[in-house]
Amino acid sequence: xxxxxxxxxxxxxxxxxxxxxxxxxxxxxxxxxxxxxxxxxxxxxxxxxxxxxxxxxxxxxxxxxxxxxxxxxxxxxxxxxxxxxxxxxxxxxxxxxxxxxxxxxxxxxxxxxxxxxxxxxxxxxxxxxxxxxxxxxxxxxxxxxxxxxxxxxxxxxxxxxxxxxxxxxxxxxxxxxxxxxxxxxxxxxxxxxxxxxxxxxxxxxxxxxxxxxxxxxxxxxxxxxxxxxxxxxxxxxxxxxxxxxxxxxxxxxxxxxxxxxxxxxxxxxxxxxxxxxxxxxxxxxxxxxxxxxxxxxxxxxxxxxxxxxxxxxxxxxxxxxxxxxxxxxxxxxxxxxxxxxxxxxxxxxxxxxxxxxxxxxxxxxxxxxxxxxxxxxxxxxxxxxxxxxxxxxxxxxxxxxxxxxxxxxxxxxxxxxxxxxxxxxxxxxxxxxxxxxxxxxxxxxxxxxxxxxxxxxxxx
Ligand code: EPZ
Numbered sequence: 457x458x459x460x461x462x463x464x465x466x467x468x469x470x471x472x473x474x475x476x477x478x479x480x481x482x483x484x485x486x487x488x489x490x491x492x493x494x495x496x497x498x499x500x501x502x503x504x505x506x507x508x509x510x511x512x513x514x515x516x517x518x519x520x521x522x523x524x525x526x527x528x529x530x531x532x533x534x535x536x537x538x539x540x541x542x543x544x545x546x547x548x549x550x551x552x553x554x555x556x557x558x559x560x561x562x563x564x565x566x567x568x569x570x571x572x573x574x575x576x577x578x579x580x581x582x583x584x585x586x587x588x589x590x591x592x593x594x595x596x597x598x599x600x601x602x603x604x605x606x607x608x609x610x611x612x613x614x615x616x617x618x619x620x621x622x623x624x625x626x627x628x629x630x631x632x633x634x635x636x637x638x639x640x641x642x643x644x645x646x647x648x649x650x651x652x653x654x655x656x657x658x659x660x661x662x663x664x665x666x667x668x669x670x671x672x673x674x675x676x677x678x679x680x681x682x683x684x685x686x687x688x689x690x691x692x693x694x695x696x697x698x699x700x701x702x703x704x705x706x707x708x709x710x711x712x713x714x715x716x717x718x719x720x721x722x723x724x725x726x727x728x729x730x731x732x733x734x735x736x737x738x739x740x741x742x743x744x745x746x747x748x749x750x751x752x753x754x755x756x757x758x759x760x761x762x763x764x765x766x767x768x769x770x771x772x773x774x775x776x777x778x779x780x781x782x783x784x785x786x787x788x789x790x791x792x793x794x795x796x797x798x799x800x801x802x803x804x805x806x807x808x809x810x811x812x813x814x815x816x817x818x819x820x821x822x823x824x825x826x827x828x829x830x831x832x833x834x835x836x837x838x839x840x841x842x843x844x845x846x847x848x849x850x851x852x853x854x855x856x857x858x859x860x861x862x863x864x865x866x867x868x869x870x871x872x873x874x875x876x877x878x879x880x881x882x883x884x885x886x887x888x889x890x891x892x893x894x895x896x897x898x899x900x901x902x903x904x905x906x907x908x909x910x911x912x913x914x915x916x
Contacts, residue, residue, distance in 0.1 A: 490908035494880040494894065496871035497903035498853060502729035504900050508717045508736055509535040509891040510559070510710035514675040516583030517649045518708060519543045521676060522563035523552065523590035524653055525683050529705035534561045535713065535891040538884070542580045546587060549574030564705065572599035579604040581888075585613060586646060589653030593633055606860035606885075609816035615640055615647035633658035635699055643668040643693065643786045649676050656685040658699035665694045670787040671740045675711050682706040712761075714740040715793045716890060719865050721745075721765045722797045723897070725753050725777065726804055726873045730766035731900055732758055743790045747798070751777040751805060779807035779844050784815050796822040796866035802842040803831040803849040804873050812839040822863030825856040829870050829878065853878040858885040865890065872902055 510533035519540070522529040534540060534556065544554045544561065550573060552565040571591050578584040582605030591598035602613065618638075635658045640647055648668040653676075655662035667673070669691050677690030683706045686698035712735045721741070724731045725748055738745065738757060745755050745763075752775070754766045767777060779802055784792040792815040802809045803826060813819045816838075823833045823840055832848035834841040843849050853876030858864025864886035871878030880886075883906070886893065894906045 490910065491881060492883055492906060492908045494868065494871070494878075494883050494886070495905050495907055496853070496868065496874075496878045496880070498851075498872050498874045498876065498878065500727050500729075500872040500902045502724060502727050502731050502872075502897075502900040502902060504731060506720050506731060506733045506896055506900060508712040508720070508733055509533070511535075511672065511675070511713040512537060512539055512715075512889045513583070513645075513672045513713075515540055515561075515710050516543055516581070517586060517672055517676040518679045518710065519547060519561065519563065520583065520586040520590060520649070521653055521680055521683075522705065523547065523550070523565045523568060523587055524593065524657055524680065524685075525703045525705040526566055527705035528562055528564045529683070530707040531561045531563070531710055532708070533559055533710040533712075535559075535710075537887065537889055537891050539581045539583065539888045542577045543583055545577040546573055546584045549577065550587070550591075568594070571595045571597045573601070575601040581605050582611070582646065585616065586650050586653070588616065589650040590657070593654045593657035596632065606862070607818075607821075608860055609818040611816070613646075615642065615644045616650045633699070635660035635662035635697070637663045637665075639665045640667055642666075645670050645673060645786075648673050648695075652676060652680070652687060652690075652695060652697065655695075655697040655699060656680050656687065656703065657701070658697075659701075660699055662697045662699065663694065664697070667693055667695050668786060669693060671711065671714060671737070679706065679708045682708060712736055715791065715862070717741060717763075718744045718791065718794045719797050719869070719890070720896075721748060721755070721763070722794070722801050723869055723872060723900075724765040725751065725767040726801045726869050728767045728769055728777075729900075730764065730768050732762055732764040734758075734762035736761055736763045738763060743788060744794060747780055747782060747790070750780045751801075753777065775806075776845070777801075777805045779805040779809040779842070781810040781812075783812040786815065792816060792819065793862050795819065796862045797869055799823065799833070799840065799842055800826060800831075800866045800870040800873070802844065803833070803851060803870070805844045806846045808841055808843045808847050810839060811842055814838070819860075819863075821859040822866045825859070825863070825867055826870055828854050828856050829867075829874055830854075831870070852876050855879045855881065858882045861885050861889040868893070868897070868904070871904075872897070 551568040555562045578601045585603035588598040645668040677687045683703040688696045832843035851874035
């Protein structure tokens with residue numbers, strides 16, 4: 457459940473005024489007549505090469521950071537997905553000039569004069585909240601809604617605000633931010649990114665400790681430094697930021713999406729296939745590579761940015777992929793955004809596995825959808841025992857619902873391995889974060905299509 461509230465951040469002590477509106481976060485606008493679905497015929501065997509798109513989460517952070525820059529920023533390799541469109545609308549609603557063409561986005565935020573964000577757009581995505589950093593830094597104020605995004609747990613924003621409040625405290629009577637010291641209670645990706653942007657334009661030095669080390673944080677720091685900021689320590693648990701009064705728009709190529717790459721690596725494993733993919737930054741996928749190798753997959757680096765993943769049965773004659781346990785944790789630990797996809801794979805391995813989710817407090821809803829496909833999974837709070845194909849799991853096509861982005865991806869993977877036809881509803885969740893996923897899978901030989909059903913027969 458989410459509370460919508462206007463948060464007015466001003467030089468004076470923090471003021472919160474709320475108009476309570478209770479809404480179910482995953483309530484996405486329905487096309488009145490048609491219900492778009494994915495239809496998958498399995499089991500599939502994949503082959504060939506896949507091109508990985510630019511990172512959704514890096515793009516969202518860098519687009520927010522263009523608000524810190526005067527002049528024009530040019531981002532290359534930006535994925536064409538609905539989350540990015542929502543972010544572009546948020547920037548435009550503030551007065552930024554946003555143009556997108558051929559996978560590029562050009563943003564000029566000189567015209568930004570508003571501090572009130574388009575609340576409707578902000579309720580669609582989590583990343584929209586990250587704009588409070590630049591807005592507070594530039595204007596001393598921001599009017600935002602509590603963010604939307606995947607319904608995978610409580611997802612508070614206290615660290616974003618307390619961080620800002622802390623940095624703020626020193627400036628009550630002067631214009632603009634002044635640096636400070638702040639230790640995050642938890643290495644939150646979003647809070648690290650928001651505070652990094654705010655501190656980049658604060659007066660003096662800011663020291664942020666226990667910060668997130670995710671690659672997306674490193675990408676943001678690189679873009680801000682190219683725009684004139686002074687950020688040291690990105691990728692470690694401490695950031696030292698020397699604030700600058702002005703940053704200037706710069707050009708940047710968005711790094712490949714490590715979660716999309718991970719999803720396709722698991723697609724190769726679950727279909728016992730061999731595919732290659734690029735561009736990939738192997739060091740950003742090392743945890744997954746270790747786990748898939750432990751299961752029996754063969755992962756080889758074809759060149760600097762190309763990986764081949766093979767799970768063809770010849771690799772383990774008379775045997776099959778073995779089960780393994782995972783516990784999600786902040787980078788470089790096992791990414792929570794690959795937990796649902798791994799759960800699908802584990803239902804096809806031999807043996808049983810323990811899956812523990814430690815980052816979000818409610819990221820198991822895909823398990824009950826996988827059970828509809830014949831998976832045997834025992835959920836207990838934030839952990840689950842996944843029984844393999846020799847322990848009662850046997851995937852067969854059925855009708856299922858995508859309840860969030862990565863949960864939806866796990867259903868596609870299960871559908872590729874299941875016998876018969878799988879129908880996935882509420883695919884808008886999946887299309888938020890995967891660019892052209894149907895075409896990419898078709899190019900690998902999967903029998904998948906995007907079709908629409910009259911609403912009456914949908915599973916809404
Ligand atoms: C980012 O979300 C990603 N989203 C998520 O990806 C990803 O799962 C997550 O980082 C972890 O890697 C974007 O970058 C847009 P967090 P974010 O703040 O920033 C708690 C996907 O599928 N927390 O690191 O929201 C929070 O409740 C999405 O692409 C606080 O308590 O993640 C959670 O339990 C899903 N207070 C934990 O920290 C705060 O102020 C991790 O959240 C902030 C967070």
